[in-house]
Amino acid sequence: MGFGARLRNLFGTARVIDEDTWDDLEAAMISADFGPDITESMLDSLREKVDRFHTTDPKDLQRMLREDVEDRLAGFDPTLQLSARPAVVLMVGVNGVGKTTTVGKFAKFVGNYGRSVVVGAADTFRAAAVEQVATWAERAGAAVVRPQHHGQDPASVAYQTVEYAQQHGTEIVLIDTAGRLHTKGGLMDELGKVKRVVEKLTPIAEVLLVLDATTGQNGVLQAQAFIESAGVTGLVITKLDGSAKGGFVLRVQDETGIPIKLIGQGERIQDLTGFTPHVFAQGLVG
Numbered sequence: 001m002g003f004g005a006r007l008r009n010l011f012g013t014a015r016v017i018d019e020d021t022w023d024d025l026e027a028a029m030i031s032a033d034f035g036p037d038i039t040e041s042m043l044d045s046l047r048e049k050v051d052r053f054h055t056t057d058p059k060d061l062q063r064m065l066r067e068d069v070e071d072r073l074a075g076f077d078p079t080l081q082l083s084a085r086p087a088v089v090l091m092v093g094v095n096g097v098g099k100t101t102t103v104g105k106f107a108k109f110v111g112n113y114g115r116s117v118v119v120g121a122a123d124t125f126r127a128a129a130v131e132q133v134a135t136w137a138e139r140a141g142a143a144v145v146r147p148q149h150h151g152q153d154p155a156s157v158a159y160q161t162v163e164y165a166q167q168h169g170t171e172i173v174l175i176d177t178a179g180r181l182h183t184k185g186g187l188m189d190e191l192g193k194v195k196r197v198v199e200k201l202t203p204i205a206e207v208l209l210v211l212d213a214t215t216g217q218n219g220v221l222q223a224q225a226f227i228e229s230a231g232v233t234g235l236v237i238t239k240l241d242g243s244a245k246g247g248f249v250l251r252v253q254d255e256t257g258i259p260i261k262l263i264g265q266g267e268r269i270q271d272l273t274g275f276t277p278h279v280f281a282q283g284l285v286g
């Protein structure tokens with residue numbers, strides 16, 4: 001049972017707030033991957049509010065929980081910094097999190113606002129990755145800069161993509177990078193090289209780390225490693241649709257100090273949206 005369903009069951013059937021209510025809420029939060037620290041902190045805060053307002057109504061507790069989730073999320077600014085021209089965005093993340101498809105979805109997302117987009121297929125270590133990101137980019141109506149030969153240096157592809165944008169007046173540059181395992185120092189060095197080469201032409205607007213909501217604590221560890229070596233400015237959370245792990249959203253922001261800027265909640269190209277704390281809290285808690 002997902003977190004939202006557990007809460008609806010809890011708040012819909014409980015007549016009063018008692019110790020069973022608190023036990024059930026704690027179990028639901030732990031299973032939804034809030035993590036022990038956030039769970040304990042939120043429950044302490046909620047108990048204090050329930051006592052202060054002398055309420056025994058579970059609906060009041062549900063409202064307080066929703067407000068607490070929103071307040072915690074609102075401490076981070078989810079605004080994408082895309083005002084530069086061109087605005088260059090590096091997309092980073094390990095294999096399997098949905099990074100390459102997210103590039104295509106992001107191209108569609110900004111394209112919907114009338115922005116022109118070029119995608120750089122700089123994951124040159126895997127030929128399949130180049131074809132995959134090109135397919136998604138073209139589906140989104142974006143231009144694509146591919147490697148000129150097999151195994152071309154990723155930084156070179158990134159450089160050529162920014163050059164293309166400058167020559168054609170393209171507003172947004174999305175650069176797909178290799179699905180780097182965070183334990184591989186050499187691959188992190190390669191990402192640093194991509195950044196240095198691009199910045200010879202223009203500053204980088206965003207470095208977005210793509211994380212899979214179903215990965216839990218391992219995803220947080222991935223985030224911390226990338227933040228240390230990649231200068232991550234924002235997070236993109238994928239696979240929230242198929243996950244009961246909504247608490248991961250609070251946990252990863254709390255533990256990394258990095259704002260979530262986009263969320264993916266489906267497989268279709270339009271299933272990537274900006275992150276709005278109020279809307280997310282409403283959907284998570286009800």
